[in-house]
Amino acid sequence: MRLRKKKWASPLIKEYTGVFVLENAMLEKEIKINQINALEIGAGKGGFIVGMAKKHKNVNFYGIEQNQSAFALCLKKLINEEEQLSNVKIIRSDVNDVIELIKDESIDTIYLNFSDPWPKSRHHKRRLTYPLMLDKYKRILKKEGKIFFKTDNELLFNDSIEYFKEKEWHFINVDYDYQLDKDDVMTEYEEKFRSMGNKIYRLIVSKER
Template sequence: MRLRHKPWARPELESCRFVVTNPKNFKGRWKDVFKNNNDIYLELGCGRGRFISEHAFKELNKNFIGIEIKDEVIVYAKRKVEEKFKKENMEVNNVRLVVADIAYINDMFDKDEISRIYLNFSTPWPKKRHNKRRLTHTRFLEKYKSFLKRGSEIWFKTDDEDFFNDSIEYFEEAGFKIEYITYDLHNSDFKENIMTEYETKFSSMGFKIMFAIARYN
């Protein structure tokens, strides 16, 4: 779906202290950005921000980076984060939102900078000739390995079964170990789930949500 251009979005983003529009400048220096040594969790494709705002508020001892390519989308994530923290009269210290193309992800982070990656309902790219665009494809997994700590995890959710099954194969091909897998997350024994906007909508329509945790050993 083509997004309507919002000329006010970029100025709003640039005026926000927790939005980063030049992430390559901080490669290897994200600890300095957050001013602490806490683990950094990375959400690739943060959408309108429900997941990252809820998660960051729940775990204040972790740092969170959300990446989205479109100003017209991430501006709503920025507002969602602000709203969540403002309710409790708290400053937003453990979140950074990054406006960038995930294709260049390994230009943004250095060795051992990231402790976990979240892939929530990324585009399934069902046509075989487009499979390499999947964020779980081995092409991307090799990029993530350049900055993931050993023992770190990728948490992956989708409602597309073909995409899910292919992704499990990608993880294994790239040397990740599947630690947890379910084809019906909301009826599973997994208790740490935080819903995204997409997840709320489609699960209410009866779609089953698939989920896996893959460890980088």
């Protein structure tokens, strides 16, 4: 996804810091272990996180997105919601620069939606499901914590299954033709791929059995 740079992005992000936008350093204090917390990595334009926050008011949603233009569009979505959502916060960062600031065993669910596939072998280590990342997710997930992973990329999906196996995650569901669950929300990429007739793959794993 190539998004044109938006002149209004930076001042808007500044204006909403502390409201919808969290600076990296705020994350550690913000996430309360005794609450239900979900993290979306690579939140893009925010359709998923905003939709999920509306559906699941008892859950605190945290969205991490590194691309400023996508992030700013996500922020706009939050601002334009009729009712102000108090259960969504977004962080503009590469997940690798911020994940260390998240407390051990503080997250209930991690969502990875249509993560970049990085098809070339020399780039596989950049994948958000790469084994090194799975160790980082294990640390921040609560004992019963889960990862939900959706993609239309068969190669990434099959490789990711191998990564999860290698790191001994417990498989809850592997779906090669996923139809949207009623408590799920379609992402912007998902909408595009479904309209093209692509199959959607979905994996649910948990940290412990």
